[in-house]
Structures are given as structure tokens and as C-alpha cells.
Amino acid sequence: MTSRSVLDLAPVVPVVVVQDAADAVPLARALVAGGLPAIEVTLRTPAALDAIRAIAAEVPDAVVGAGTVISPDNVRDAVAAGAQFLVSPGWTESLLDAMKASGVPFLPGVSTTSEVVALLERGVDEMKFFPAEAAGGTAYLKSLAGPLPQARFCPTGGITPASAPSYLALPNVGCVGGSWMLPGDAVAAKDWARVEQLAREAAAVRTA
Numbered sequence: 001m002t003s004r005s006v007l008d009l010a011p012v013v014p015v016v017v018v019q020d021a022a023d024a025v026p027l028a029r030a031l032v033a034g035g036l037p038a039i040e041v042t043l044r045t046p047a048a049l050d051a052i053r054a055i056a057a058e059v060p061d062a063v064v065g066a067g068t069v070i071s072p073d074n075v076r077d078a079v080a081a082g083a084q085f086l087v088s089p090g091w092t093e094s095l096l097d098a099m100k101a102s103g104v105p106f107l108p109g110v111s112t113t114s115e116v117v118a119l120l121e122r123g124v125d126e127m128k129f130f131p132a133e134a135a136g137g138t139a140y141l142k143s144l145a146g147p148l149p150q151a152r153f154c155p156t157g158g159i160t161p162a163s164a165p166s167y168l169a170l171p172n173v174g175c176v177g178g179s180w181m182l183p184g185d186a187v188a189a190k191d192w193a194r195v196e197q198l199a200r201e202a203a204a205v206r207t208a
Contacts, residue, residue, distance in 0.1 A: 006085045006105050007126055007152055007174025009038035009063055012164065012202040015156060015179045016041050016051075016067075023187065024051035028059040030192040031181070034199025040087050040177060042067040043074055049081045056082025067177075069106075072098035079104060087154075087177075089130050091115070096122060107154055111135040116144065116151050126152050128177070133158030138166050145172045164205050178202070 006013070014031050018024050018041055028039055039062050041052050048066070055064040065085035066078035075098040078086060086099050091108035096119075099106040107128040110116050112135075119127055129141060132155035136143075141153060155167050156177030167176050181198035185191075 005126060005174070006038060006065065006087075006107055007154055009175070010036050010203060011168055011175050011205050012036055012181075013038045013040050013065075013154060013156075013175055013177045014181055014199070014202075015177045016182060017044055017179070018047045018051040019045055021047040021050035021054060023190065024054045025058045026190065026192050027182070027187065027195060028055040028062045028064065030196040031199045032059060032061045034181070034196040034201075035203030036181070036199045037061060038063045038065065038085070038175075040065045040067040040085075041083075043070075043078065044068050049077055052078065052081040052083050056084070065104075069095070069099070071095060075099055075102050087128055087156075089128070091119070096124070100124075110153075113144065113148070116148055120148065120151060125150050126174070127154070129153040129155040131157030132167070132176075133163075138163075138170060141167070141170050141172060145170065148172075161202065161205070164202075168205065 014036050055062050063084050066083040067087040069086045069088045079102050086106040089109040109128040109130045152172055152174050154175050159176050159178045164176050167173050181202045186194045
């Protein structure tokens with residue numbers, strides 16, 4: 001990675017659930033062509049690690065990461081497959097230790113002030129805020145910016161093209177995660193041109 005910070009790669013990080021590993025490369029190429037180089041492939045399907053492996057090998061302009069990382073084994077397997085960053089929905093001490101030892105950037109998930117403080121205590125100041133909308137949305141993140149200005153976030157969970165600009169306008173938000181540029185019908189139809197167009201619109205998102 002040219003940047004050590006996942007938060008600075010693009011305003012929007014696509015959150016990808018790959019059902020068929022054969023879709024991984026054309027899907028990633030469409031996202032990159034649309035201006036979204038950071039791609040989070042969630043470890044929610046049996047195809048996920050093969051998808052990460054394929055994107056890392058065949059789409060050099062992509063910065064592929066692993067999402068839904070919930071165990072030290074996930075960390076090991078994702079990095080071995082070629083993941084260049086790691087994202088978790090939450091964190092434990094053992095998971096955090098594994099991510100810190102992985103050698104790649106990571107975003108541990110938080111949804112409470114205490115979790116943020118605990119990570120800052122461990123020297124981590126970049127985090128995923130999840131589930132963003134359910135956990136308080138922009139109002140919650142705005143409230144955190146006062147007492148904890150050193151923490152920066154990638155909010156993910158329920159964010160839409162309409163709400164993304166208001167998140168990105170916050171001083172403590174570096175990027176947002178979302179899957180709206182990957183509608184299920186487009187992926188099922190392998191309509192990569194539509195995915196590329198939606199990615200281009202997402203990449204052009206400006207702050208409110």
C-alpha cells in the first residue's frame with residue numbers, strides 16, 4: 001500500500017460479499033475503473049479468500065482488504081491470501097494483537113465511547129464505526145469529535161448515497177463503507193458496466 005491509512009485511499013470503500021470467486025476479478029476491475037481502489041472483501045462466504053487471492057494477483061491497481069475479520073485465524077488466512085488491510089466489526093484483545101502483528105493496516109470495529117477509549121489506550125486511532133446508522137449515525141460521531149478528536153473513523157452499516165456526504169463532512173471521518181454500488185441484481189447479471197458507473201458516482205461523493 002502506498003498509504004498506511006485505509007481512511008485516505010478513497011471517500012468510499014466498497015464492502016463486497018463474493019458468492020462466486022469467478023466474479024472477483026471483473027468486479028474489482030469495475031470498482032477500480034470507477035475510482036474506488038480500496039475494496040473490502042468480507043469473510044462471510046466460502047469464496048472470500050479465493051476472491052482476495054485473485055484480486056491481489058490480477059488487479060494490480062486494487063488495494064484489496066478483508067472484512068468481517070473476527071479471529072486471529074481470520075487475520076492469518078486473509079494476509080496469506082494477499083489482503084492489504086483488515087477490517088473487523090468489533091474487537092477483542094487477542095484479535096487486536098493479531099491485527100497489530102499482521103504487518104498490514106487495520107480498522108477494528110467500535111460502536112461505543114468506551115471501545116474507542118480502549119483502542120486509543122492501545123495506540124490505535126483509526127477505527128471502523130459499526131453498525132453506523134443503528135449505533136447513532138452522524139450525531140454520535142459528531143459527539144465523539146469533541147472529547148476524542150484524535151480518533152478517526154470509517155463508518156459502515158446502513159449508509160446510502162444520500163447519507164454518505166453528511167458522514168464525510170465530519171472532521172473525524174476519513175471515509176465510509178458501503179455496498180450500494182454493488183446491487184445484487186447487477187452482480188448476479190454480471191453487469192460490470194453498471195457497477196463501474198455506480199462506483200464512479202460513489203467516488204464523486206462530496207461532503208455535505
